[in-house]
Amino acid sequence: MEIEPLVGPCGKLPILIRDDDTNFFTMKSMLQSIYSEAWSKGFKVSLSVIPLQKGTDDMCVPPNFRKSGLLYPITNNGTLIKFLRDKLQKGEIEVLQHGSSHSVVESYRGEFGMNTSDQEANLKRAISIMKEAFEIRPRFFVPPYDDISYKNLKLVKKYGLIPIYGRESINKFFRSPFIPAFFKKMAAKKIYQKFGKSAYVVPVMINILGNNLYNNSNKYKNADDNDCHVRAAGAEAINTLPPVGLPIEKLISPVSFLDSISKILSLASLNRSRISSLCIINHYHQYFNDWNKTITRTNMFNSWQKLLSCLTGDTAFDDNCQYLNFGWKTTFSELYNRFRKIKRTITASKTGSKITIQSISDSETVDNLSFLITYGSLEKLYDTENVTLEKESNIITIKEVLPKSKFNIYVND
Ligand SMILES: [Zn+2]
Known part of the structure; x- marks a missing residue:
């Protein structure tokens, strides 16, 4: 017989909601309209916060500021900071650091995908803005566009941040020192052209320290043992899902999106350990295309609400009337702390x-x-x-x- 420890209490499936791109421009009403339902259902939202948003052609910047080229520290938005601190105190959100300025280098690469000479100074400044904004040192780091080089992985760890990043072949391709920058740029351009302006909700798996919880195992003791790895949910079993961070039309259509979700949840109920944690990656601003005052992508919003009620177990997630009654609504910090505790104990x-x-x-x-x-x-x-x-x-x-x-x-x- 073989047994495998599960990280969730009572074998529950950890469920995380990660929302990327909260920045200086974010209005609290935007976060409220997307997450009030989630909060009332007891979910916690892990917000990836951009400390120093740059005014560039980026969907997370309102259209009027896309040519300014200026840097906007989140600390300058007092109303938002007050709102976020209050939510932090209530335990309804956690804050992750999302890059430093979310800018794009060499046209299509994320700011941490390339090794630039000012990287360390930028990171230091960004960390200090996060500290000023939330009075706590950020613990986790989400690279923008899921693009981060080996050198920058080391750099963020040097500053005590735990990186949350993808290790799919697409991520390895961009990190590989053997592939010329030109090919990476071409690939990044293609991805941008195809998906750069799309809206999507991406379900992914989060793994910490490989798969093995036993502290007497040497199998997973690699240099990057302490990182959080993001993987396409159910990649081994469901091949209709996209690699991490790559939205595909399947997920954009509400019907196929909910169909994909139902497959993931069926898989999770059959094999809890393989889907170690389910994380839904969302972007609040995509619902307000393009920075409209009210929600414009109502189909997407309705799918999101439906997904929430499936994840809570209020609505059946498949045609066989299965309900997800084994979810553990959690955050990266909680998940990580529990994982570490089990591992050392x-x-x-x-x-x-x-x-x-x-x-x-x-x-x-x-x-x-x-x-x-x-x-x-x-x-x-x-x-x-x-x-x-x-x-x-x-x-x-x-x-x-x-x-x-x-x-x-x-x-x-
Ligand atoms: Zn982002």
């Missing part, structure tokens, strides 16, 4: 038919720690006082793993 070992799950911590308790049985079955003689079976019989939960405690589970292969 828990070990598992197997001798014969006995699996021993053990806490090696002197002080930390892990609540509702779940394991997925990927092969074999449980023997009846498991510790029923502390270990419970979830509705899905292949998931077990230990209510409380106290410091230095130990659990034996007996299994049949």
Whole structure:
């Protein structure tokens, strides 16, 4: 028998909503109209905030400012900052750093995709603006356009930021030192021409530290072990979904979008660990095309509302009337903290038919720690006082793993 630890409490599927591009120009009413429903349903929204938006031809800049070429620190929008601080305090949002100025270099590349000499100074300035705005040091870093070079990955880590980025072949292509810049520019141009002005909601998977939670495993101890990796949701099973960050027409049409979502959720309900965390990437400004005062993309907005109600379990997500009643509404910080805690606290070992799950911590308790049985079955003689079976019989939960405690589970292969 094989077991795999799950990061969500009681084996729940972590669900994150990430909204990119909050900047100096963002009006609080825009965020309110897109997220008030999400907040009332108990979701938290991870906002990727641009510290120092540049006035360029960028969809996240209002049309009148696209030629200014100036830098707009988010701290200059007092009303927005007050709103965001209040939301932070209530725990309804978390703030991620989204690049520094969101500008495009060499026509089509993201500012962190290229290695420029002023990169470090820009990053330092951007971090200090984030600190001034939110009175906390940003912890996570989302590169604009999901474009970041190896050198800049190192740079952001040097400043204590955990990068959240894609590792699909398209991302590797742009990062590769062996592919001439010219080809990358051509590819970036093509992508921009095809999708640059589109609107889309992208479901992705978030993996932290590879797939393995055990701290006694050396398998995933790479240099970038602590990063958050963004992957196309269900890439292994559903090939109709786009690579991360690449919107395709399928997702733009409300019908095919909801169809794709229902496939992802079916997959998640069948195999919780493979879809380690589901993250929905959204862009509030796309609903107000092009910086209209009210929502103009009403189809997209209706799909978004429908998606929220599927993710909450209020509406069935497929034709077989399946409901998602195993979602854990969370943030990058919460997910990351829980992941790290499990990883430094828990070990598992197997001798014969006995699996021993053990806490090696002197002080930390892990609540509702779940394991997925990927092969074999449980023997009846498991510790029923502390270990419970979830509705899905292949998931077990230990209510409380106290410091230095130990659990034996007996299994049949
Ligand atoms: Zn962006």
